[in-house]
Amino acid sequence: MALIGFPKDFLWGTATSSYQIEGAATEDGRGESIWDRFSKTPGKVGDGTNGDVACDHYHRYREDIALMKSLGMQAYRFSVAWPRILPTGRGKVNPKGLDFYNRLVDGLLEAGITPFVTLYHWDLPQALQDQGGWPRRSTAEAFVEYTEVVARALGDRVKNWITHNEPWCISLLSHEKGLHAPGLKDFRLALAASHHVLLSHGWAVPVIRAASPGAQVGITLNLSPAEPASASAADYDAFRHHDGYFNRWFLDPLYGRHYPADMIADYIKAGHLPSEGFTVVQPGDLEAIAVDTDFLGVNYYNRAVLRSDKVPEEKNHPRTVHLAPESEWTEMGWEVHPDSLRKLLTRLHVDYGPRKLYVTENGASFSTPPDAQGRVPDEKRLNFLRDHFLAARKAMDAGAPLAGYFVWSFMDNFEWDRGYAQRFGIVWVDYKTQQRIPKDSALWYRDVIKANGVQVP
Ligand code: IFM
Numbered sequence: 233m234a235l236i237g238f239p240k241d242f243l244w245g246t247a248t249s250s251y252q253i254e255g256a257a258t259e260d261g262r263g264e265s266i267w268d269r270f271s272k273t274p275g276k277v278g279d280g281t282n283g284d285v286a287c288d289h290y291h292r293y294r295e296d297i298a299l300m301k302s303l304g305m306q307a308y309r310f311s312v313a314w315p316r317i318l319p320t321g322r323g324k325v326n327p328k329g330l331d332f333y334n335r336l337v338d339g340l341l342e343a344g345i346t347p348f349v350t351l352y353h354w355d356l357p358q359a360l361q362d363q364g365g366w367p368r369r370s371t372a373e374a375f376v377e378y379t380e381v382v383a384r385a386l387g388d389r390v391k392n393w394i395t396h397n398e399p400w401c402i403s404l405l406s407h408e409k410g411l412h413a414p415g416l417k418d419f420r421l422a423l424a425a426s427h428h429v430l431l432s433h434g435w436a437v438p439v440i441r442a443a444s445p446g447a448q449v450g451i452t453l454n455l456s457p458a459e460p461a462s463a464s465a466a467d468y469d470a471f472r473h474h475d476g477y478f479n480r481w482f483l484d485p486l487y488g489r490h491y492p493a494d495m496i497a498d499y500i501k502a503g504h505l506p507s508e509g510f511t512v513v514q515p516g517d518l519e520a521i522a523v524d525t526d527f528l529g530v531n532y533y534n535r536a537v538l539r540s541d542k543v544p545e546e547k548n549h550p551r552t553v554h555l556a557p558e559s560e561w562t563e564m565g566w567e568v569h570p571d572s573l574r575k576l577l578t579r580l581h582v583d584y585g586p587r588k589l590y591v592t593e594n595g596a597s598f599s600t601p602p603d604a605q606g607r608v609p610d611e612k613r614l615n616f617l618r619d620h621f622l623a624a625r626k627a628m629d630a631g632a633p634l635a636g637y638f639v640w641s642f643m644d645n646f647e648w649d650r651g652y653a654q655r656f657g658i659v660w661v662d663y664k665t666q667q668r669i670p671k672d673s674a675l676w677y678r679d680v681i682k683a684n685g686v687q688v689p
Contacts, residue, residue, distance in 0.1 A: 236625055237685035243636030244681040245307030247593055249353035251283045252645040256290035260328035263319025265355035270413030279651035286646045288666050293336050301343040303674055304681040308345050309592060309638045311353035314378050321357035322374045330385045337389050349390050351379055353397040361414050366402060366425035372432035379436040380443060387444025394529055395433040398454040399482050402429050411649050419504040424512045430485055434520035452529030452592045455479050457572040458536040461553050466540035470550030473498060474538045487584045488522035529592030535572035562596045564654060568616055570623035577627035577634060588635045594620050595640035597654040608660045608671035617673060621686050643668060
């Protein structure tokens with residue numbers, strides 16, 4: 233066996249989000265979020281469940297921190313539930329909501345675990361949705377007010393901040409495809425939402441810096457490394473469109489390049505934007521969005537292979553196809569393709585030059601249950617993580633400034649429109665008893681962290 237080592241200050245961690253694990257949905261003054269409303273709307277979540285209880289982390293956070301510590305976790309990425317802090321989105325602060333995150337942060341620091349706080353991981357206060365939600369500019373203003381409250385409360389101890397998790401999901405998945413809350417299907421609103429999410433990021437960064445001296449601030453994107461299915465010009469154009477829709481639409485403005493002109497042209501042609509262009513953009517917005525950040529967070533799960541023929545029910549987009557029948561697939565139906573992580577990190581380094589990169593999420597859904605001895609032999613997840621760690625290491629060899637890696641997820645949790653049917657955790661959760669069992673992948677990850685490297689044959 234040989235050890236493929238990582239740099240000595242490389243940060244190994246794990247990630248979760250508020251609605252997916254906290255539960256306590258109506259406790260201590262928490263307001264309603266769009267996910268409370270959406271998940272209780274019949275037909276929206278596959279197994280008819282919701283996050284009312286989830287992993288009951290709100291009550292069990294001490295036990296969860298102790299478990300993280302026993303696994304040697306160096307960093308923990310979690311999100312703050314906006315409706316716990318400002319139950320109606322703006323105005324009156326709920327001190328009990330802040331208390332919870334104060335206790336969580338203190339507990340993590342006592343355990344020697346560095347907190348990475350995500351301000352928005354999808355639980356918008358329903359009251360703001362009732363006023364129009366992300367398609368309205370006022371929601372970006374409200375986000376900045378919320379950010380200031382949280383950064384002032386935690387900024388003395390939290391020094392790593394992520395404004396948004398996955399703007400593509402917040403805007404397009406939720407407002408164009410309708411698969412996530414608030415469940416709208418309107419491309420124009422989705423594009424407006426994407427702009428206001430990015431704008432709120434740009435406005436929030438200096439607010440965080442002012443309240444949390446010395447803070448490192450970034451944003452997390454879910455990126456979709458893509459390739460054309462063939463060398464034909466038509467397939468190449470399908471790839472271009474997909475890359476623009478998922479990746480460049482967010483990366484380009486964040487790195488000072490305006491929204492991509494080819495995508496604006498595509499959207500005007502398809503009637504998603506008026507002929508005058510992207511009119512929600514006001515003077516000064518692009519400068520705000522291009523604010524200097526300390527890092528880019530990357531969530532990577534799978535690649536996309538594009539063919540030019542259109543999906544009939546999704547007339548807006550080219551078809552994604554499965555190129556490699558020999559590939560392994562996770563239970564989400566996602567192809568296991570570690571080399572695309574290498575390519576993605578390398579591309580980000582070369583094309584955009586972020587100061588630092590973190591893999592803020594990477595992981596796999598496999599539902600391997602505990603065996604008769606109570607052990608969870610999730611070999612597929614272990615192999616998945618090993619191969620992705622090694623792919624990331626190769627990107628670092630090629631110059632990508634990767635500073636840390638957060639496995640998604642610390643524990644099984646509420647997987648949005650799939651409910652509890654999909655399990656991404658390295659820790660098994662028995663939802664009836666709330667018992668936690670570290671899976672084999674978690675025990676293996678503990679060894680990786682200890683050795684600061686991956687053993688290979
Ligand atoms: O569970 C989600 C997470 O909330 C955001 N990124 C993708 C994960 C798996 O689908």
